[in-house]
Structure formats: C-alpha cells, structure tokens
Amino acid sequence: MLGINLIFKVFGLFLAVAGQQPAPNNGEILMPTDEPFNMLKGEYQLDVNEMSNYRPTWASVWKITQNDVNNEIFYISTWPPKYCHGIYICPLIKQDYHDTNNFKTVEPEMCEKEYIKFYPHINKLHVKVAGGAEEEKYWMKNRLGFSIDNQFKAKLHVLESKPESHEQFMNATQKFIDFDFKNKEFLILTNSRMCQVNKIGSQFYPFFRKGIQKNPDQFPMWLNHGGQSNVATDYLPPVKSTSRGKKIDLLEYLKEQTWTSKKLGNLVKACEPVVGWRASGRKKPVNAQFKKVSVSSYAVNLPSATYKTDTVRRFTLNVEKCHWFRIWMTPKGEMTEYNTEMKLSETVDFFLNEGFYISPESDEAHPLPGVNELTKFTFTAALKDDVDLVDMTYGEMQGSPIYHDQFKLSAVGKTAFNLHIIKAPGCEISLDSRPALWTDFDAARVNNALHFGTCKFSFFQ
Structure with a gap:
C-alpha cells in the first residue's frame, strides 16, 4: 500500500x-x-x-x-x-x-x-x-x-x-x-x-x-x-416515514368550527393573485389581516403529458405575518368535505413561531430556522407521473434560497389535484406559479407544467 x-x-x-x-x-x-x-x-x-x-x-x-x-x-x-x-x-x-x-x-x-x-x-x-x-x-x-x-x-x-x-x-x-x-x-x-x-x-x-x-x-x-x-447523487433524502404514519392532527380544533365560503358581513375578501406580491406591489390594507382561519383553494392540473427538458412542476408560497399554515394537497378532496375526507397523509403543517413543521409521512417534528427567514417556500415535484417526492426550498436571504428538505406526498404525482392553503388568523400568503424565482445565475429559464385554476376563498368561523 x-x-x-x-x-x-x-x-x-x-x-x-x-x-x-x-x-x-x-x-x-x-x-x-x-x-x-x-x-x-x-x-x-x-x-x-x-x-x-x-x-x-x-x-x-x-x-x-x-x-x-x-x-x-x-x-x-x-x-x-x-x-x-x-x-x-x-x-x-x-x-x-x-x-x-x-x-x-x-x-x-x-x-x-x-x-x-x-x-x-x-x-x-x-x-x-x-x-x-x-x-x-x-x-x-x-x-x-x-x-x-x-x-x-x-x-x-x-x-x-x-x-x-x-x-x-x-x-x-x-x-x-x-x-x-x-x-x-x-x-x-x-x-x-x-x-x-x-x-x-x-x-x-x-x-x-x-x-x-x-x-x-x-x-x-x-x-x-x-x-x-x-x-x-450521493445525497439521500432524509427518511421521514414510519410504520405508524401521521396520526396526530395538531389542528384538530378546525373540525369543531364551521367552514363557509359565504361573505362575512359586508367584508369582501378575495384570494391573493397567482403572482409574487413583490412584483406587483403590496396589498391594500383592507385586503390584509383577515382575522379568521382562511383558505385559498386551487384546482391544479397538467394539461399535457409531453414536456420539454426545461419544464418543472413547481409552486411557491410567499409568507408574511404567519403563525401557522397547512397545505392540503389531495387528488379530489374539497373543503366542503374537510371534516370527513381530509387525510393527514395529504397535509404538510408549518408552525413558524414554534420553529417546526410536520411532513405528511409521520408525526415527527422537523426543525425550522428563525421565523424572520421563513418568508418563502418553494415546492418542486418530479416531472414524471406517479413520483411522490417533493423537494422543498425555504428561507430567503439576499434573494437566494437557504434551506432544502424533502418529503413524500402522493398527490403531486397525479395529473390533477386540489391544493388548499389553510392559514392562521392574520396570516398572509400568496401563491406564485412562476417556475424560476431565484435567478442569481445565468441559468436557462424553465417552464411550469402545473396550471392553476382561479383561487377560491373560504374561511372557518
């Protein structure tokens, strides 16, 4: 030797x-x-x-x-x-x-x-x-x-x-x-x-x-x-699944409230547009700080099974003033059926003030960094159908992402699914469907295979 x-x-x-x-x-x-x-x-x-x-x-x-x-x-x-x-x-x-x-x-x-x-x-x-x-x-x-x-x-x-x-x-x-x-x-x-x-x-x-x-x-x-x-790659996504699965609903109290899509008195509240608010200007104060648990729902589909190599399945959530939020990504589930059809294995729960999130795979709490860094979450799925791995990028500093993590969620591998973003009172979240948000480098532009329908606003009371 x-x-x-x-x-x-x-x-x-x-x-x-x-x-x-x-x-x-x-x-x-x-x-x-x-x-x-x-x-x-x-x-x-x-x-x-x-x-x-x-x-x-x-x-x-x-x-x-x-x-x-x-x-x-x-x-x-x-x-x-x-x-x-x-x-x-x-x-x-x-x-x-x-x-x-x-x-x-x-x-x-x-x-x-x-x-x-x-x-x-x-x-x-x-x-x-x-x-x-x-x-x-x-x-x-x-x-x-x-x-x-x-x-x-x-x-x-x-x-x-x-x-x-x-x-x-x-x-x-x-x-x-x-x-x-x-x-x-x-x-x-x-x-x-x-x-x-x-x-x-x-x-x-x-x-x-x-x-x-x-x-x-x-x-x-x-x-x-x-x-x-x-x-x-020699990097292996962290294993989060357990034989027990995800059984504990930390937002169980929502099932004790009444969901509705009706108006609340004379207040008119609409979803944020499907663009980044930094590109279009801040919201008017009258449209911010809704004081009840609110929901933004999108029908998502892939209109074509043929993709170019510069295509991704991706969406981004811009987050501000948020204690917690839940993503419910389901093949068919509607908010009208939340109490009966919502499966914890279809949800990702984020508790920003407490500094952790719960993946769809188990009840284990995974750490999040300081709340001031948690202003943007990007979710990218594999281009192939029936692949359930999601790559999550979050945190932002100097216009660039900081952290990466992965979890499994079966709905992202479907050609159509419903995306429900359930937000704490006062939580402000906008959905951005642009595929390339962090562009410090001269990388080729990519297209988004995901098409988002008109957002539907609802809330719990």
Whole structure:
C-alpha cells in the first residue's frame, strides 16, 4: 500500500485529505458503495452546480465572489441540525476548474495553516488565522457571517463566550476575527452527506458528482431540475416515514368550527393573485389581516403529458405575518368535505413561531430556522407521473434560497389535484406559479407544467 501524507483530519469525523497521488480515473473518483468514504487524495475533476440541481454533501469548493464584496457580507449556513455536527471551512488559493484542470491536494498541511471548524450542535468554533494559533470561540446561529470589504479583507462574527440564557444571548456583543480572503476560495467539508452546507447565493463545485455519473445505478436518483430523467447523487433524502404514519392532527380544533365560503358581513375578501406580491406591489390594507382561519383553494392540473427538458412542476408560497399554515394537497378532496375526507397523509403543517413543521409521512417534528427567514417556500415535484417526492426550498436571504428538505406526498404525482392553503388568523400568503424565482445565475429559464385554476376563498368561523 502506498504511503500517504495526511494534510488534515476532520475532527474525528469522516474525512481526511492526503498528499498528492496520481489522479485516479482522470480525476473522476469512483465512490465506494460498501464502506464509509474517509479520504480525499490526489486530484478531483470538479464542475459547477447550484443547490437546485445538486447537493454539496461531504466535500465542495465555494468561490468568494464580487457579489459578496458588493453586499459587504456573506453567510455560510448548515442545515439540518440533526445531521450537521461538524463543518470544516478551509481557505485555499483559488483555482479555475475545467476538464483539463482538476482540484489537487498537493500542498502538505494545506488546511492546517488556516481554518474554521464549526460545531453547530454545541455552538462552538475553533478558528485559526494564517500565522496564528487556534482560538476557541462560540456562535449561536446555524449560519456563520462574514463581513468583507473591496480588498477582500473579511471579519468572521463570533462570540467570546457561550450565552447560558436568553437574556445573555440578547445582550451578547459580537466580536470579530480578521481574515484575508484575497485570491482565496473555500474548501468545505462536512461530517455527513446529509448535511447541507450552503454559502448563500453562490454556486459550488461538488467533489464526487463526476464519479457518480460513471456509475449512476449505484446511487439514489431523485433530484430533478426540469430534465426528463432524475439525476444520481450521493445525497439521500432524509427518511421521514414510519410504520405508524401521521396520526396526530395538531389542528384538530378546525373540525369543531364551521367552514363557509359565504361573505362575512359586508367584508369582501378575495384570494391573493397567482403572482409574487413583490412584483406587483403590496396589498391594500383592507385586503390584509383577515382575522379568521382562511383558505385559498386551487384546482391544479397538467394539461399535457409531453414536456420539454426545461419544464418543472413547481409552486411557491410567499409568507408574511404567519403563525401557522397547512397545505392540503389531495387528488379530489374539497373543503366542503374537510371534516370527513381530509387525510393527514395529504397535509404538510408549518408552525413558524414554534420553529417546526410536520411532513405528511409521520408525526415527527422537523426543525425550522428563525421565523424572520421563513418568508418563502418553494415546492418542486418530479416531472414524471406517479413520483411522490417533493423537494422543498425555504428561507430567503439576499434573494437566494437557504434551506432544502424533502418529503413524500402522493398527490403531486397525479395529473390533477386540489391544493388548499389553510392559514392562521392574520396570516398572509400568496401563491406564485412562476417556475424560476431565484435567478442569481445565468441559468436557462424553465417552464411550469402545473396550471392553476382561479383561487377560491373560504374561511372557518
């Protein structure tokens, strides 16, 4: 066996990087499928991707861009907490990656000179600046913030000590650690392929995609970004289903109220239009803040079974001032039959103030981040019929999505279904059927296969 010079170990987790070895498979690594992957060595052929069509998983490269400088700040988020236990951010000299130029692990101890090790579940940071010693700091959020100037001088936001109470957290004063990121890029490693690291608003270069393309049958094929076939990836959607299924209705009290589609006195209330309100202007105050549980219902259908490769099944909810909301997606169910026909396996329940949602698959509560980030939810289904996996993108910062998750809901695989959006009193939600909302990059425009009928407004009293 050839000797290997270790460059670094990722704090007792899965990955390590080794000194240069001959590039296997011309830089395209063949992922082992029968044992944990535990070593980066030699060269890797990288190509650029976005979160909408791939995932970073264990190892990825992220550029520091002029857009970061223009915004004077950028963020690196980690999600979900269940899987993200250790993140290793390694600033390296930037390279251009293409068919003839691979990522190379050539410099001894290349990630021991300067790094940021982030342990989100214990709010701890180990930080080392080039030429300095390692420092222990703290951070209470699930994303790291970096201020940056036009010379690429950056400051990492940290806390000197860990707050032990809410009062201490609110009164904590941020400190800063200085970095020089001129001509640098980030190699980011995680402890799990299920951890979704995201330098918000950026493209990235995943390490293993090229190798997976050579043996796609050995990997999960569920990601779809408008193509006729799904894309193989080493990222596996989190398993949410249980033998018990979803049995507990946290909105049971709605069945004790009376549903109606009639007028409420002289008040006229209509659904929000099927466009983004940021495109058309804010609503008039008289149409906002309805004080009862309200419902917006849409008949959704796919008028043609023939799709181009630039087509998706997608819709977005713009959310504001909302305590909770429920999506009931059903092949035939109407609100007139809510008490008898509503199945919990057809619902997704979001409790924004409490910070969790319940998928259609079980009663398990899945965490949501801070309520201020939860202003937009996008739901994308596979283009093929009878495929029930939904990719949910949510959170928004600087015009870009932050978080991704998946769940199964059978109605999205049908050629026609009803979509009911049930909202808490005062909750404001508009539905946007445009297929491409986050367009920071020069990606090809896509079409939406889903056609939405006229919205019907109703409420509970």
